[in-house]
Amino acid sequence: MNHPHRTASLAVALALFTALTPALADTTATVGGTSFVNKGLVGVGRIPAAQRDKFGETFGSGSGMAIDTSGWTRDAAGYKGSLWLLPDRGYNVAGTTDYRARVNTVGIEFSPIAPGAAPAAGQEQTAVKATLADTMLLTDDKSADTTGLDPLSDVRPAAGDMPMLPVATNGKLALDNEAIVRLPDGSMFISDEYGPNIYRFSAQGRLMSATQPPAALVPMRKGAPNFSSDNPGPGAADPDPKDPETGRQNNQGLEGMAMTPDGKFLIAVLQSAPRQDGGDSPSTRQNTRALVYDASDQGRLKLAHEYVVPLPVFKDAKGKTKVAAQSEIVALSDTAFLMLARDSGNGQGLAKGDASLYRQINVVDVSAATDIAGGGFDAADKPVAPKGVLDPSVTPAKLTPFIDINDAAELGRFGLHNGGAKDHNELSEKWEAMSLASVLDPKLPDDYFLFVANDNDFLTQDGFQVGASYKADDGADVDTMFLIYQVTIPGLAKK
Template sequence: MTISLKRLLLSTSLLVAATIMPVHAEDASSMAGPSPISKGLVGIGRIPANQRDSFGETFGSGSGMAIDPQSWTRTADGYKGSLWLLPDRGYNVAGTTDYRPRINTIDIQLTPTAPGAAPVAGKEQSGVDAKLTKTMLLHDDKGADMTGLDPSSGVRAASGTLPMLPQASNGKISLDNEAIARLADGSMLISDEYGPNIYHFAADGRLVSATQPPAALVPMRNGKPNFASNNPGPGDSAPDPKDPQTGRQNNQGLEGMALTPDGKTLIAVLQSATRQDGGDSSSTRQNTRALVYDASDVDHLKLIHEYVVQLPVFTDAKGKTAVAAQSEIVALSPTSFLMLARDSNNGYGQKGDTSLHRGIDLVDLSKATDIAGSAFDADKPVAPKGVLDPSVTPATRTPFIDLNDAAALARFGLHNGAPNDRNNLSEKWEAMSLASVLDQKLPDDYFLFVANDNDFLTQDGFQVGAAYKGDGGADVDTMFQVFQVTIPGLSRK
């Protein structure tokens, strides 16, 4: 990346002086006040893999999720409400397609099993009844369709209030949806892989504004911004080189993003480390970045803090060190969030059957070094070859929920590992959202909804004008897991 471009990109961010404060990783006592508690799994539900959306195309599961708090009510039998479920860029095993980005509205009825109790026999996976009610397409600022196609080497020049944006060979803005935050006026913030950018869409799905990340996260090839992810569409060429030289790694953009409960702060987290910070290898990509924005004006997000978050490390089936990339976050306060991280290529629909890491952690930023606006946002790597700069203290990370817990899964007729059937958890768990238990006796209790991204894997698929059968022969349902958790004081944060 050239110095002049970096200065241009950095000039849009609020520069904050870095401070150094000691912290001990994995030390739960550093969390302010009482720590959150998980009471366990209380509900499971499915949407069939061959579900079609309102446009007759295969329903795209959940890369992001946002429950509508205004719709959430308690009933005689349980709870009901609606949520937005955000699919990503479409079925793309052999390259990306001209799939139109969209949001699905889902009506939910939850009949939870009491924490620790056995579900009713024969109804182990019917605690969540989820029905598609509406699909809305996302459009650019002119009202034109956007696309899931890889932007190859395309860049739409900055225009009006919009910065430069990823552009496909057909001239459409490329968008790979990953996370969604619901705003009070019905509009939404959506983060993506390609930019990696944060977009504000109006309630009718039209693009209003876009926010670029700090310069250190912008993917660069041969000294220029290049948003390709090495998944070219029909007739398009692969990028050269195939990987960015600096910035976000291919398909490792702003995977997690969430607003704090008061709506004033937005936190976005890169899926794994930038290329210059060890992101060129699955064994050294541990040091990712959390961006904290002042969201008082969502069309002019201001970067106020930036921190290093060290992702979970585990030993894979071959005995090698691997890093679990993060897939989603739920913001609890301006300095804390839940983070879902997982391994890859294991689960129903994949060749590997046993996941070695799928978990939700508590992340505390309060004692981490703030690197916003520092040299680490320009030319200086914060973790060259995956080794964190000694001047930087990372966030605290504390294990919270193990999604692979055998006993919890067995209660609901599920498992992790062989046999690799429809009751084996699928590979990608990428969506989370909270809803209150609405119990005056349990004012700090919430339901944590977690959903998978099924990668549109079905043997009865239809998308972009053509039928398809997913690779591997599996029909991977959209699945919801619901946990009951206690988060002290969340409503007051």
């Protein structure tokens, strides 16, 4: 027998529970008395894998990203704006190619789903409409094309204000770009893997200046700087030896970089530990470096602080210790930043990849860490963490978990999954770009959208680059994707 009043009360209770569920799903990271809140995924979007850029070449996706916050607007329909997506050195599955470095401008229309709510059926991945608007090539200081080719042993000597630079055998400046900071005048700071250097480009894409990191990070082979990443181009020889003896490990350069909200400091983080600090092994490379530069003179960055950042350590399915290298940062102040760290070898586009075991955004706090800038550890012959064991005189930064990108429930709401079927909705391997934009709500002054994008490695069945068509192995067709989280970051707008 039915009881109308009881049924109505139950309906009200269920409605109340549903309304409260988003709040209950929030995750909080407390750092130094400040609580950072992750309200969850509120939107997903894609750019097709076969997209071509302005120059008719396969679109490069998110190794780095910067949202144009000055043009970010909100109306009754949602949000509109644009962002810059930085690709790396091009399609290089069989070795590096003469791919010209570039920056893509992408128009964004965004209609977020309420935190914790379920998107309408069939609309799980339509909250973000991303449209390629423009592509700009990056040139060297003489306005010549750059290249993605491995620089092998070639070095352009320091001259004037320019430090020594990695060049390929064709004489072009070699760039493997990883992070971008767009400045108010349109100029850009871009960090790369090869140097690992920080480059400043004009609004038109011409190299203006370059900053070389401390000697401890410069890759050395046989006593000389050698910027090869052991990814030779067609017909080129392998470097000798394969790995640097000191300095950044192959393909582990300045992967993350961001400007502090006040514009005073530029923070760059090495993807994992230098060779002499345990970076010669996947299981001991956890002690990486964060470089904090005084950016008051943008043409002459000055190293102000340097800290050891302990990367997350986890166990794989076989119980082996692994280190989650970092892929991007977002600066919250000169002493705190968000850091995306992840495992590798897992995800869509990889025929043998399993479920990812670690993809997480942490809050990094360096306020109590030892500042090693300018000291003995900046020299290649004095490791700060030999064999991965941190020198007892050094206090590292503190990491606090914030957002788990692999969260099955969050992904499931938007039709996505980690591992399992090798289909269009499995997360791809490389999540490498982040940027913040305000929700523009006076009632939520500390709320932001955190955009996270993947590097799809240019994997498509309809590819074209450097004058040739290609098809990625194993039928891979990996879209550029955006995951957007709503987060609360108190006081950020005041910094």
